[in-house]
Amino acid sequence: MTRRPAKTRLLAAASLSALALAPAAHAADKTLTISVYSFAQDEFKEIVYDPFEEICDCDIVVETGNSVERLAKIEANKDDPVIDMAVLSTHDAMGAARKDLLQPVDVSKLSNYDKLYDIAKDPLGDHLGIGYTFYATSIVYRSDKVTVESWADLMSPELAGNVAFPDVTTNQGPPALYMLGQAMGSEGYDLSPAIEEVAAHADDIVTYYVRSSQLAQLMQQEEIWAAPVGRFAWGRFKDNGLPMEWARPKEGQTGGMNVMVMTANNGNEDLALQFMDFWLSTDIQTALAEALVDSPANAEVEVSDEVAENLTYGAETVASLKLLPPDVILDSRESWLEEWNAKVLK
Template sequence: MTTPRKTMLAAASVLAMTAGAAQAETLTISWWGFNGEKLDQYIVQPFQEKCGCELVFETGNNADRLNKVKIRGGAGVDVIYLTDSFSQLGVEEGLFQKIDRSKIPNIDGLYELAQDPQGGYGPAYTIGRVGIVYDSEKVNPPITSWADLWREDLASQVSLPGITTTAGPMVVMIAGEKAGTNAFDDADPAFAEIEKIKPNVVKNYNTGSEMINLFSTGEITVSLAQDFALGQLQAAVPSVVWADLEDGAIATLNTVNIPKGAANVELAHEFINFILDPELQKTLAQNGVDAPVAASVELTEEEAAQWTYGKEMIDGLKRVDYSKMNQAKNAWVDRWNEIFGM
């Protein structure tokens, strides 16, 4: 039989637990939301247990989430995940605060490229690359340089990423290099080269799934791609391979930043340090979530196959000056659309 005293103690215990939950710290994170189950298993639940706090989320694409932070004057979230092209916009618009590296000791163990990609702001937590993929059963000789995209034997076989995608403006950079100029300083020679490549281009694609479908239907044999799409592409068309480019693939970084109006700056630093832990980075790579940027992470050849991984590969990547690209992009979009009739 339950006594009145036991009932009162139980009620007091429930009230204490409720009060404790109400006082628990909250960390608001802005991220894409894909890989949700794995992120919950490997990041969300372990960090909540570690910090005794609650994580809440704002999800969406880069542009939408960054715009929300801008509308709120840099407030509303404590940590924001963005690709480096969009985080550069946030830096230039004064939406982020510089981090305190002393509170993120795991930064020191990252590849140099990931430690401070944008001048004192947030680090990269993963790294990818943009390169060329091609159907090895249909393209001969193999593709070994960016200039091969212009080969006459590839007429009506190539898909380029749309100019408004992450990789699209990189085509203009590559075209400038082919012309022997810097497209940021003088875009005319670059767009002259894009005119020349037009006979090879079947279509501009805007999503990874669209590009994969073009390979699957045999409409194309060559495309630019980000490496995270390689696994799905090879599952659809096993003969597709990643080109070993003698002039290097292009780095893409996913960054984490603390907006200037963050409500919980201390916990935000703690969270960033947590996701840069080498053991967690290894677990995420082994489970198909993200490529590691912690230099001490060791993967088997099979585990590393889908990732931008290892010092030699990372040191060989080209970097993009997103400050210059963001200034040039609008004019490039107009010129691109004129060429491709869009």
């Protein structure tokens, strides 16, 4: 466990008076322990953690790691929680909720709750998670080689031998299969037709990638011309010196969402709620967006066109996202993997 300095006295350029955090003044000598992704921790420290410590007169202990490790720690300490608040994908959060590791978030104490896009307000049900960021998934492609107007174009003759597809075990895999199925006319969340379509074109697919960095390298080496990818990785492609485009398929875009959750019976609920509210504020969400750290779930955030180009941003884009429900992912991922292994990797 990494303990950070108690008082860094570094304030972000946020309008702190608007954050309704007066109760935090009574939090002297208190510690809030949070479990987060390792991504962009220097930026989070400057924009979120340090300014909140300054306001609340408290310590924030930040624990990082992959989702499996962090969930295991929360579960191992279920009876005596050592984590107060965590951020997780929607399906990982749903899994934790099913193990009674979480408690509902009292949204009446979040002054910024009503500013959120509707899809972020209660993505798990019963207010067990609050969306703080999301991302679109679409297709990046070489605009000098092909035109991509549909998810079905991934399996077109024009891309045969020059396309990559995310492995079903990745966060991008099931959503990409879902949208491929939509293009084929599938209804509901049955991924079997899409898996069969990928299997039928197995000889045309260069690789089933597991990391966006791997994909960026293949694109740079001109071994592939197109692939589904999350918007958070778009910067790796748009600046690679090749003619790249982000597709807006006629079926729409898919993606994913991360949520804030409160661990059950942690005894530090008030401070955790104050921290969540701070993170969801317009000023902080704007600063994170401008630093290209997170796409904002707060609908009041306004950024330049240049910044927006790198994010999943704006009411129209958010409304167009077709997200797989977290319970569907949780209940189906084992059967999806079994079918993928049997038909695609045979």
